[in-house]
Amino acid sequence: MYEEVIARLDGTPDTAPVSWIAEFFGVTHSTVIHAIHAERLPAEPITNSEGKVLGYNIRPRDALLLWGHRLHKKGA
Numbered sequence: 001m002y003e004e005v006i007a008r009l010d011g012t013p014d015t016a017p018v019s020w021i022a023e024f025f026g027v028t029h030s031t032v033i034h035a036i037h038a039e040r041l042p043a044e045p046i047t048n049s050e051g052k053v054l055g056y057n058i059r060p061r062d063a064l065l066l067w068g069h070r071l072h073k074k075g076a
Contacts, residue, residue, distance in 0.1 A: 005071045009064060015044070015057040024060065025067035032058070041066060 012024070018032045035041035036056055041063060043056035064071075 005064070005068045008071050009060055012060045015059055017046075018056055018058065021058050021060065021063050025063055026070050027067055032063075035066060 013020075016024070018029055018036075021027075022029045022032050032041065033056075036043045036058075041058060043058045045053045046055040046057060047053055
């Protein structure tokens with residue numbers, strides 16, 4: 001089972017934006033943001049020149065630890 005879920009990450013980018021993570025794991029954008037703010041999901045902020053956070057880069061492998069079970073339910 002675990003090997004099948006991990007295999008779903010083959011060919012995925014090293015880091016991805018919130019929208020990609022949400023779509024890939026079948027969760028909402030808000031769920032991903034909440035996990036980042038709750039410090040359950042490590043993420044690198046993307047900031048503008050004034051330091052305002054515009055988005056986040058997330059490693060799909062980190063998101064797998066939270067939502068990998070959803071991939072198995074999708075028939076990984």
